[in-house]
Amino acid sequence: MSRKPPMPKAFRRLWLASGVSSFGDGVYLTALPLLAATLTRDPVLLSLVTASSLVPWLLFGLIGGALVDRWDRRRTMYVTDAVRGALLLAAVAGAAAGWLGVPLLIALAFLLGIGQILFDTAASAYLxxxxxxxxxxLKRANARLRGTMDVLDGFAGPPMGAALFNLGRTIPLVTDAVSFLLSSLVIRSLPASPPKPPAPKRSLLKDAREGASYLLRDPLLLGLSLRPALGNFAFSAGAAVFVLFAQEELHLSATQYGILLTSEAVGGFLGSLVCGWLSDRMGTGRALILTAALLTAAQTTIGLADDPWLVGGAMAVRAAALGATIVLSASVRQSIVPDALMGRVTAAGRLMSLGAAPIGALLGGWLAHVAGLRAPYLVGALFLAASTLISLTMTSNRKVEAAMAKAxxxxRRADEPAEVAP
Structure with a gap:
């Protein structure tokens, strides 16, 4: 059996930075809905808090990708993390001054969402x-990054976020700020991106359109983006009111709510472990079909179940399928997209996938208001069923293998020395 080549030191530092930041995010993202629920019980207002972190993708996603392709990607990451840490500390100061309210949470989530655009796009292009x-x-690296995020963001972070929230409402925000600042310091030690050749002067909008056009013309890349778009729409519809679902339908305390969220981390971690094995034995296309079917079944179960243990199990299955999907899709995209377009194509795909999330969150709040807290999950399952059809037709084994071979x-042609005319 051939030995797998070791990961470079630069990746290990990037992995460390990702882990530190993921833990802080797990604390913050668990505490944020709990904090919002102390200020309002209106599901529509709660959905606005969730949606405000995703709306920036609709407004600035393509522009962010164009900027990443122009800027040094390492510098973009460490500056963005430093700014996000400062924003969280400023929000804590605002809360101490008596400004804590739903408007402050919406503004904070919106600004952090802009930072997420720049950081995530730069990180995906830098890898x-x-x-x-x-x-x-790439497959191994994405699996490790995803698995670490699931463990720290989803397993260690949620119970810690709930515990810190019980000690003080803004303590989780301070914890996330520290994680961003530490991540920034680690990323600053990474090697800089190669110098970019001088680009012709043109508008950011034109650059952004070029990335979007490249994605839309490629059926495989389009299919890899449509699937998470439907998924995020469905997941956000439920996530927007999940804190109320857990409290009023499952009758859980704040601590039990945090523990329930860890089931997603367990599932996501297992998904990141087995996705490579699935891909090797089934092919990436068939593995994506399987994960789509599992997502549909799990979302339906959550919407129908009364038992917290059954809900937790379905959340674990859903997270495992989602984690495997993210790893496999990202690895294919990073393998086939030209480097000069990587930031823009990544941003265009994330715009399509994440842009559906705030719409889903708002729909989820409305559905919960008019039809009950289970409706967002059952309606979301219909959209996940549609994603299975996309996997069958647009991201098959044959199409993935052909795209990889072409790239x-x-x-190889680009690496061949140019012939010198006699």
Whole structure:
């Protein structure tokens, strides 16, 4: 059996920074709905808090991708994390001054969402640089990053967030601020991106349109983006009112709510572990079909179940399928998209996928208001069923393998020395 090549040191530092930041996010994202629920019991207002962190993708997603392709990607990441840490500390100061309210939470989530655009797009574009676009290394790296996020963001962070919230409402915000600042310091030690060749002067909008056009013309990339768009729409519809669902339908305390969220971390971690095994044995396309079917079944179960243990199990299955989907989709995209377009294509795909989330969150709040807290989950399951059809038709094994082979041929041609005319 051939030994797998070791990961470069730069990836290990990027992995460390991601882990530190993921733990802080798990604390913050668990405490935020609990904090909002102390200020209002209106499901529509709660859905606005959730949606405000995702609306920036609709407004600035493509522009963020164009900026990432122009800027040094490492610098973009560490500056963004430093600014996000400062924003959280400013919000804590505002709360101490008596300004704590739903408007403050909406503004904070919106600004942090802008930072997420720049950081996530830059990180996704920087990873292929570190790993020299090796498909095997990319799959392993994305699995490790996803698994770490699931453990720290989803498993360690939620109970810690609930515990810190019980000690003080703004303590989780301070914890997340510290994690951002530590992440910024680690990322600053990474090697800089290669110098970019001088680009022709043109508008950001034109650059952004080029990335979007590249994605829309490629059926495989389009399918890989449509699936998470439907998924995020469905998940956000339920997530927007999940704190009320847990309290009023499952009758859970704040601590039990935090523990329930850890079931997603367990599932997500397992999904990141097995996705490579599934891909090797079934092919990436068939693995994506399987995960789509599991997502549909799990979301339906959550909407129908009364037992918190059954809900937790369904959440674990859903997270495992989602984690595997994210790892496999990201690895394919990072392997086949040209480096000069990586930031813009990544941003266009995330705009499509995350842009559906705030719409889903608002719909979820409305559905819960008019039809009850289970309605967002059952309606969301219908959209997840549609994603299975997309996997069957647009991201099959044959299409994935053909795209990977074409990208490899183009890289080899680009690496060949140019012939010198006699």
């Amino acid at each position: 292929p640089e570190v790993l020299d676009r090796d498909p095997g290394l 490899e041929q183009e890289r």
